Amino acid sequence: MSLVTDTIRNGVDTQQLYATLDLIKQQPELAEFQFRATNRWIDGAHNRSTIRGFHAAGGEDESRTEEFQLDAGEPAILLGTDTGANPAEHLLHALAACLTTSIVYVAAARKVELTSVESTLTGDMDVRGALGVDKEPRNGFERITVSFHVTGNAPAEKLHEVVERAKARSAVYDMVTNGVPVAVEVTAN
């Protein structure tokens, strides 16, 4: 095997991965990150987030050459015109993406070569809560179900262990299951 084959696994540079982990162990202050988004209302249920800058490893990131734009909307039944996935669907995407990347990174660290990682997520919501019709149902999903199908060059038992470890390390899984303190500040007119 070439050096490249040894280093890159699942598209992850494991040499860089181990170097990053070692560096953060030695200098924990480098682990303080801040991610950001700015959002602007366009019309009705249509709004757009712009994402680029973040703080990492003791300074402001300069590596991103372009900003990401993400549009949100609602379907007709929720009074929108489908200008984007709706906010709750974006949350499902955030959860799927984080668990999947965690699976891929954990597998890379454990020398498991993955062939595929696919997932289907469902979130059940009684919209009487968010629409303010009834105080009983909560506003958000009552429950979320994530169904993964993972294949790779390891026994099924080891792939299950990789998913378990990914759950235990995923940032968005932690936030969605445990919640996060959110402070909302407002200036008006």
Next chain:
Amino acid sequence: MSLVTDTIRNGVDTQQLYATLDLIKQQPELAEFQFRATNRWIDGAHNRSTIRGFHAAGGEDESRTEEFQLDAGEPAILLGTDTGANPAEHLLHALAACLTTSIVYVAAARKVELTSVESTLTGDMDVRGALGVDKEPRNGFERITVSFHVTGNAPAEKLHEVVERAKARSAVYDMVTNGVPVAVEVTAN
């Protein structure tokens, strides 16, 4: 004022809004929604969610003519190649989008014409948690701060009330602050 001006406020059809609320009050079973996403790993930190179908108002939605595709990635410092905003940034977008749409709908219902709704979100994370370097920091954001600037044809006090009501009704704000039960199922190989 024309009928159209009376009905459409902030891009929201308030006549349809009130009709929807009345219908759901009469037939609460129509309020059971299910949103979905499917996600597929592409390479490294790159994965993509596809979003289209959902269950609403007693049946499967047929109104969406196209699917939404959302790409996730990581910046170089987190071993990716910026194939999209990262999962934690997508969560910030979901939160911003839901609060903003809630503000716009609440304002429409309260006869407030908005001029602008802008927000900046920050999330602070000690990445030692998600990277598994240290058990002390949590995996996700320690805190999220949302700063809104809202303008419209109402006194500042009323705009503040609109934001307060939107917080009290937002589906994603509820989920991010209070958490949601998440079940993860896995099939492997």
